[in-house]
Amino acid sequence: MQQSNAYIITFSVILTVVLGLLLSGTSELLKPIQKKAEELDTKKQILGAVLPAEQIAEMKPEEVNEYYASRISSKVVNINGEEVEEQDGVAVSAETVDVGKNYKKAPEDRLYPVFIFLDEGSEETALAYILPVYGSGLWDSIWGYVALKTDMDTIEGVTLSHAGETPGLGARITTTEVQQRYKDKSIYNEQGELVSVNMQKGEGKDYSEDPHKIDGMSGATITGDGVNNMLKNYLQHYQSYMEKIKEGGSKVAMN
Amino acid sequence: MSTETAEKAIKVKDTEAFLSKRRKKLITDPLVDDNPITIQVLGICSALAVTTQMQPTLVMALSVIFVVVMSNLTISLLRNKIPGRVRIIVQLAVVATLVTLVNEVLKAFAYDMYKELSVFVGLIITNCIVMGRLEAFALGNKPYDSILDGFGSALGYSWIILTVAFFRELWGSGAVFGVPVFDYVSRLFGEDFQLATNGLMVSPVGAFIILGLLIWVQRSKTGYVEH
Numbered sequence: 314m315q316q317s318n319a320y321i322i323t324f325s326v327i328l329t330v331v332l333g334l335l336l337s338g339t340s341e342l343l344k345p346i347q348k349k350a351e352e353l354d355t356k357k358q359i360l361g362a363v364l365p366a367e368q369i370a371e372m373k374p375e376e377v378n379e380y381y382a383s384r385i386s387s388k389v390v391n392i393n394g395e396e397v398e399e400q401d402g403v404a405v406s407a408e409t410v411d412v413g414k415n416y417k418k419a420p421e422d423r424l425y426p427v428f429i430f431l432d433e434g435s436e437e438t439a440l441a442y443i444l445p446v447y448g449s450g451l452w453d454s455i456w457g458y459v460a461l462k463t464d465m466d467t468i469e470g471v472t473l474s475h476a477g478e479t480p481g482l483g484a485r486i487t488t489t490e491v492q493q494r495y496k497d498k499s500i501y502n503e504q505g506e507l508v509s510v511n512m513q514k515g516e517g518k519d520y521s522e523d524p525h526k527i528d529g530m531s532g533a534t535i536t537g538d539g540v541n542n543m544l545k546n547y548l549q550h551y552q553s554y555m556e557k558i559k560e561g562g563s564k565v566a567m568n
Numbered sequence: 569m570s571t572e573t574a575e576k577a578i579k580v581k582d583t584e585a586f587l588s589k590r591r592k593k594l595i596t597d598p599l600v601d602d603n604p605i606t607i608q609v610l611g612i613c614s615a616l617a618v619t620t621q622m623q624p625t626l627v628m629a630l631s632v633i634f635v636v637v638m639s640n641l642t643i644s645l646l647r648n649k650i651p652g653r654v655r656i657i658v659q660l661a662v663v664a665t666l667v668t669l670v671n672e673v674l675k676a677f678a679y680d681m682y683k684e685l686s687v688f689v690g691l692i693i694t695n696c697i698v699m700g701r702l703e704a705f706a707l708g709n710k711p712y713d714s715i716l717d718g719f720g721s722a723l724g725y726s727w728i729i730l731t732v733a734f735f736r737e738l739w740g741s742g743a744v745f746g747v748p749v750f751d752y753v754s755r756l757f758g759e760d761f762q763l764a765t766n767g768l769m770v771s772p773v774g775a776f777i778i779l780g781l782l783i784w785v786q787r788s789k790t791g792y793v794e795h
Contacts, residue, residue, distance in 0.1 A: 316651045316652070316653075320651060321651040321653060321654055324649065324650070324651055324654075324658075325654060325657075325658075328658060328661060329661070332661055332662070332665045335665060335669075336665055336668055336669070339669055339672050339673075340672060343672050343673065343675070343676040346676040346677070347672070347675050347676045347679075350675065350676060350677075350679035351679065353679070354679050354680075354683070474683075477687065480617060481770075481771055481772065
């Protein structure tokens with residue numbers, strides 16, 4: 314059967330409006346729940362840099378929140394390593410800083426969150442400093458958290474995430490197997506320059522002797538390069554802050 | 569519309585049983601004889617991609633069942649209203665909306681699963697099974713029949729990907745639904761014994777092999793031959 318153009322256009326318009334309302338309605342309805350899920354996921358990623366993956370997997374959502382509240386103290390610094398408490402008259406907190414949005418700004422204007430992993434029962438003794446990093450992989454954004462020991466040099470652990478790397482290849486950066494390779498590597502060389510840790514091309518070699526190299530991911534060299542660039546680029550902006558911590562010793566200047 | 573015609577419509581309605589023989593066939597046919605994956609060879613992409621573990625595969629299967637059934641129902645209800653010249657784009661809009669709904673719900677209530685399945689839920693839109701059923705069945709049949717047809721096809725898809733996932737997870741990671749079966753079995757044979765897992769099964773190649781074997785077994789049983 315052949316309908317008139319007017320019918321087709323009316324039909325299409327009505328369909329579009331109905332489907333559009335349905336989608337935006339659902340999105341509005343689910344937004345608060347989704348936001349909670351995202352926040353929980355971020356906390357898991359932050360904790361993932363200092364805790365074994367199995368331990369986090371076993372935690373219930375409330376336990377994650379509780380653990381996070383008692384063990385993580387956070388602050389926001391600028392490129393000079395000075396603590397920032399408000400921006401444009403609005404109070405800032407490390408949890409609400411969108412690293413991805415800040416990534417688009419010039420390095421001098423960005424906000425740099427720092428998550429401090431505290432010793433159990435202590436409010437001052439830091440065990441590790443967890444720094445967010447952000448960059449581009451092969452297809453889309455990649456990000457992660459790097460936990461540095463109090464010498465601000467040795468890596469305690471990392472978590473890496475991605476928006477759209479190839480499953481089975483680049484997406485392997487989210488696996489514990491790959492992330493574990495970063496443990497105990499150091500980001501400064503003997504001359505005190507920030508050289509970061511570089512994932513090599515090819516897979517299956519042993520780099521345990523070299524503190525700045527780790528085994529690569531076969532078939533995902535570009536994602537690996539993306540991770541390398543991300544670490545180096547982002548960590549260098551934290552250098553002033555790192556210097557301050559090193560001078561201040563292992564004790565955190567908490568306000 | 570007057571009430572009279574409405575009453576008439578009810579009277580005219582066929583008196584077929586709720587699950588008549590013909591309707592049962594709608595569900596059972598796609599399970600083996602006309603399976604979307606092993607016979608029609610549709611939806612292979614996601615069958616390879618999501619089947620490394622049972623749990624995400626189950627979520628994927630449920631999502632596909634929901635999308636196919638609901639889109640079949642919607643299109644069937646609208647079948648006399650949909651203008652023929654834009655029917656494909658109408659089907660696409662309906663399917664895309666349903667898939668987005670699934671994605672939003674997953675994001676809210678199963679965030680880890682949402683992250684793991686990421687693009688594959690979105691790619692249900694392009695799963696040929698969905699559009700195929702809409703074109704081949706829902707456009708020309710009544711809503712209830714269309715629901716059964718969609719359910720049958722989606723179930724045919726689901727049991728295949730779940731079977732593939734079962735063997736891939738078992739042989740590739742030594743587990744079923746994350747339960748380390750291989751570890752338990754190894755313990756029976758003493759301290760030093762450890763069943764080895766096969767890395768090939770975790771990669772897409774493993775899915776091809778399992779799927780190939782599955783098709784082989786099935787066709788040798790049913791005697792189905794490609795023409």
